[in-house]
Amino acid sequence: MSLLSVKSMSATIAGQLVVEDVSFEIPETGITALLGRNGVGKTSTLRGLIGLIDRKGEISFGGKDISGMPTNKIIQLGIGYVPEDREVFASLSVQENLKLAARKGLDSRWDFIEKLFPDIFGRLHQRAGTLSGGQQQMVSLARALVNENQLLLVDEPTKGLAPKIVQETAAALQLAAEKTPMLLVEQNLTVVKQLAEDAIVLEGGRVVFQGKAKELLSDEKLTAKYLGVGGGDE
Amino acid sequence: MSDVILLLMTGLGLGALYFLIAGGLSLIYGLMGVLNFAHGSFLTVGAIAGWEISKLLGGDSWGVLLISMVVGALVGAVVATATELLLIRPLYLRHIEQALITVGLSLASVALFEGIWGVDPNYVSRPPWLIEVTKIAGALVPNDRFLLIGSAVLVLFGMLAFLRYTRFGLIIRAGVENRAMVQALGIDVRRAFTLVFAIGGAVAGFGGVLASQYFGYVSPHLGGNLLIFAFIVTIIGGLGSLVGAAIASVLVAVLQQFANFYLGGTGDLVIVVLLIVVLLTRPTGLLGKRAH
Amino acid sequence: MNFLSEIFKRRGLIVGPLLVAAMAVLPLIDFELPGIFPGPSSNPGTLQILALALLIGSLALSYHLLLGVAGLLSFGHALYFAIGTYGLAILLRQTDIALLPAMLIVGLVGLVVAAVLGRISLQVSGIAFAMVTLAFAQAGSVLIRRNSEITNGEEGLPINTANVPDYLVGVVNTKNLFWLALVIAVIAFLLVTWFEKSRAGHVVAATRENELRVRVLGIRPTRVKILAVVSAGVIATVAGMVYFVLQSTASPANISADLTLTLLVIVVLGGVGSRWGALIGGVIYMILDQRLTSLARAPELKELPEFLYIPLSEPLFLLGSIFILVVLFLPGGFAGLAKRFRTGKRAKLKELA
């Protein structure tokens, strides 16, 4: 049985259809990459899943129908969401950002945060808006990881980061995914290759590929066709 | 010199009243995107409740005033909470309709107040000390100014402490910045909506009792008259910012007093011009989009 | 089938003139509408109410031009109405100019003020636009209250009839004012219709949907919006002038925020985007307003228990409550309801912009 199953989901923003008819399943372990060209609706798919935008269709999570639930209820079922562009609360301190996210308090999680994100651990009282882009990304990730989740939804975590930070982020994701399955939107195919077992490709608001990530990335024709790039290495 | 001090103290007193409406107004807008036209009615209903209870208890002691303040705040909070739950919540995130609803509520409630309590002012009794004056550097300052200023400062720090040190405060501050993300962290932001309405209503109701002490009467239009200035204050201070609202309240009220005295009664006009200048040069106000 | 729908589409062309003709003969016949008219339709009291209603209907139409057509939420539209009432009142009192040229001058003032203030306020949009317009109206209100040597302050400025032609003065001539109001309502309606159907109307309607797209097409939406603001301002000024002659006083209530809010309520009740809704909404509101005040004095009503009598005798309470219910349960207003009724099926509720 799959953890998350989506059947013909469509989603709208301000009345405009941005996801047409998406169906896929996510296995109970490992990282599944959600791929596709810019503007194809990856972010909207994630936002639709957790009800941040209007959506229709059958969405079940851990056997529960979540297609009519409000966002906060869905998240409380055990989903960690890392949005595109971080969306940290700029006027709050790092600690406050984490405190807000921690559903069961932070006390038992300090070791974990220190181990995974030493950089932000040293800046708990700094205002998140004054952090660098990479540090903000760490806060955004940490916000999702301070809870015991059943599933992580992570949207372009390496966007705009320096190569070294990209690798750090990838390592953190890998560590997190050992415990919790993840649906990962990622443009950097090196990272995808490194992390993902499964892959889903969107095109024109629909799923055009679902299978093993290796299969997709080792086939140059497929990658060129779906992702508009040649080969896996950049 | 004594003129200046008297004008300053009067301005600060009036600024205190503006803040007691504008603070809640600003938080509500910042968090929910709702421009609440019914906020003046929250103040009026608090003032009326305080006046009724003081009539019931009789006398002009401090105890009675204190009780009427508490009652005013409670009634304001209850009315505001009911408003949020019954009228605002069903239109979740449809900001224009929500603002329209509050327009309807403000028209209807003022008309209802007029129907029940009449259009004429009803005079309130005050502790004798409040009517006396205190001499400061040659200026004879009416004592009610001190009550207003002191109360508003307490309310401001109380609200700031609440925002800073409680989990609900944290949720509100985060929500002002990014409501959807709060929801996406698994938090029911709508409970915070109800809460800011309750707080805004309580503060306005409390402000109503103070306003009736300052003006000496309650009338159905008490809140509506102050609301226009509170709107101006909120915009100048930056929608969503409590500190901005406090600064702008003082700025607007003091400027108004000085312009009225030195520039031939042009206080209101000067304020309007100030608003227009701020809107055209800095549309987000002095401190836009921060809850503290 | 096609023929029928064609008639439906063009029903305005048939119903409109019929309605105007029917209204126009009212002063000449003794048409009675018990409970709604205070007397037969030739009665000056009835005509007075109907004329006021038509003027508020025209004012609501002008507000519709702002909100329903251009998508501009104004909290200060009453300013232009007051320019009409006070402008004419002051000219008639302070100068020897005859009524017609005086009205021309005031109309021109309304136009210039609308153009200048429109230019400034359209620098911002949304709630900020609403607040700037509120501030302008508030400034006007302050000017009226403070300069009581000219405006007579809170009391209101009564009309000086020396330069008003005889056929517009006195109770017996109310019918002439009624006809004048009818003409204004018709002109306002045609003007608004023309604006909506014209290229300018399409541009503002398009900017309401997507400002960027219009910019890309190379059209300057601001200019067209100013045109909407100016047209609305002039209609409001003209309505204000006749309203003033009819009421014989210009009063500070003419510029109150409550008046603008009432217009907003009327337009939303009528159904945002609906000309007929705005016009008819304004007319019905004014009739209710006038009649409820006198109905409230009716002895039958006084015998009702207090908790019913008090709310029922306050027109604004009723209006506000109905408004709340409509916003909650009837998106699209009464025009939307009528449409659903006509088309016979429950069309999907359209959300307000």
Ligand SMILES: Nc1ncnc2c1ncn2[C@@H]1O[C@H](COP(=O)(O)OP(=O)(O)OP(=O)(O)O)[C@@H](O)[C@H]1O
């Ligand atoms: N707020 C919005 N209003 C209107 N259209 C939007 C909005 N947000 C997104 N869209 C449209 O929805 C479509 C899907 O956008 P989405 O952000 O989901 O794409 P994406 O696959 O995540 O793209 P990227 O790889 O660039 O992040 C795009 O065509 C976009 O223009």
Ligand SMILES: [Mg+2]
């Ligand atoms: Mg995206």
